[in-house]
Amino acid sequence: MSAAVALTRAAPPSSRYVFEVSGAIPQQVRVWSSRSPYLLYLGGRSAGKSLAGAMWAMTRARGTTGLIVAPTHKNLLGGALGVMLPYAYDLGIVRRYNKQDGELHLVDGKRIFIRSLDRPELVRGLSVTWLWGDELGMIGHREAWDILIACVRAQGLRQRLVTTTPPPEGKRHWLYDTFVLRGVAGIHEVVKTRTADNPFNPPDFEADLRREYADPYAARELDAEWIDVGAVQVYDVERLLVRQMPPPELRATARGWDTAATGGGGDYSAGALISQGEDGHIFIRDVVRGQWAPTERDARLRATAQGDLVQVPVYLAEERGGSGRSQGDYWTAQLAGFAVRRVLESGDKVVRAGPLAAQMGAGNVSLTCEPGRWENYWHQGKRLTPEAARAQFRRNLWMFPQGRTKDESDACALALEAVRGQDSGLGTRH
Ligand SMILES: Nc1ncnc2c1ncn2[C@@H]1O[C@H](COP(=O)(O)OP(=O)(O)OP(=O)(O)O)[C@@H](O)[C@H]1O
Numbered sequence: 001m002s003a004a005v006a007l008t009r010a011a012p013p014s015s016r017y018v019f020e021v022s023g024a025i026p027q028q029v030r031v032w033s034s035r036s037p038y039l040l041y042l043g044g045r046s047a048g049k050s051l052a053g054a055m056w057a058m059t060r061a062r063g064t065t066g067l068i069v070a071p072t073h074k075n076l077l078g079g080a081l082g083v084m085l086p087y088a089y090d091l092g093i094v095r096r097y098n099k100q101d102g103e104l105h106l107v108d109g110k111r112i113f114i115r116s117l118d119r120p121e122l123v124r125g126l127s128v129t130w131l132w133g134d135e136l137g138m139i140g141h142r143e144a145w146d147i148l149i150a151c152v153r154a155q156g157l158r159q160r161l162v163t164t165t166p167p168p169e170g171k172r173h174w175l176y177d178t179f180v181l182r183g184v185a186g187i188h189e190v191v192k193t194r195t196a197d198n199p200f201n202p203p204d205f206e207a208d209l210r211r212e213y214a215d216p217y218a219a220r221e222l223d224a225e226w227i228d229v230g231a232v233q234v235y236d237v238e239r240l241l242v243r244q245m246p247p248p249e250l251r252a253t254a255r256g257w258d259t260a261a262t263g264g265g266g267d268y269s270a271g272a273l274i275s276q277g278e279d280g281h282i283f284i285r286d287v288v289r290g291q292w293a294p295t296e297r298d299a300r301l302r303a304t305a306q307g308d309l310v311q312v313p314v315y316l317a318e319e320r321g322g323s324g325r326s327q328g329d330y331w332t333a334q335l336a337g338f339a340v341r342r343v344l345e346s347g348d349k350v351v352r353a354g355p356l357a358a359q360m361g362a363g364n365v366s367l368t369c370e371p372g373r374w375e376n377y378w379h380q381g382k383r384l385t386p387e388a389a390r391a392q393f394r395r396n397l398w399m400f401p402q403g404r405t406k407d408e409s410d411a412c413a414l415a416l417e418a419v420r421g422q423d424s425g426l427g428t429r430h
């Protein structure tokens, strides 16, 4: 099939070259004409990502300085450069290419740095107007990105383009966080393109792969969906059930708290109310959560205990060491009249999440929607409605152990340990 995009060069001695597009893939055209400072071109395998990036790079404004990066040297050769250099040489627009220094100069005065991210610290110090990162979905940690975006600081229309297949971590990846969760309209733009959208692939290419691939894998690799295939997911929230009310007969109930060490400062405190039914089923009945300074946090603790009825024991995670102990003493005094148990925090948060995650996976855990519950749940400074609170809680468990979700998971883990440890004779009924 004939190329639908072509670069043509004005007759020498002019250094101008122009870009001709005929029948190109519409998503590629969107990339080329976008003025967004942050642009993510998310595509299936062989969807035309690298070609889109190469054309984009070659057609940035004359005289600008740019940076092209890929996770490894091999990725650069096989992807970005492998696609771009033949076009550039064909057209005779390469003035100088220094492999050792990783610098490409084009006839229109563009200077392009080429780097792999094997050692991201080596891009520090570069100052460019535009950046193209190919296959950055392979980079599991966002630090390299944070370093990269700071290099885009020269005069002109500053743009960063990422072309990649969706990362294996799906929505847990920093790219999803950066472009979707925290994406700001007019600043972050995501263009999605499927393998099937590229008519320049062999006719049976896509269908052949689709037949061979497992469905979720195909959804990611061919349809460019954010899907984590085989990622560590601690909580299988698909199996978390929802019930209006817990049954009237309950074997045990407890409130578990994980409190922020300092309060204020952005850390969350969370208290989870969990009951176990006679048949062993677990009910998550309420979560109280917020970023509270110590005084407010302690007032919440007390108000929550009062709301829970006196016979519901309150389990508090106590940090090891002297300050944890004195904090614990203080709470015991604050909660005089309630059954307060202090539990020393131990082990890893993912290990602590194990019992609840296992019960959830077995379909043995429900969220309940009792009136008056889920009413003291703050998220990012806003108090949520009970319905939104349950949705956020579910999302946080799903993200766990990524994101700032340790508090709720730990609070639930503690409450669950408590209800399972409670001798049935001491169980509460209400
Ligand atoms: N607009 C276009 N015109 C002509 N050919 C194109 C166009 N877009 C993509 N192609 C061709 O489609 C094939 C795949 O393109 P490209 O290598 O850019 O895809 P990719 O998404 O980067 O693939 P990979 O998943 O292997 O990284 C290449 O042969 C490329 O030349």
Ligand SMILES: [Mg+2]
Pocket (backbone or CB within 6 Å): 049, 050, 051, 079, 080
């Ligand atoms: Mg590519």
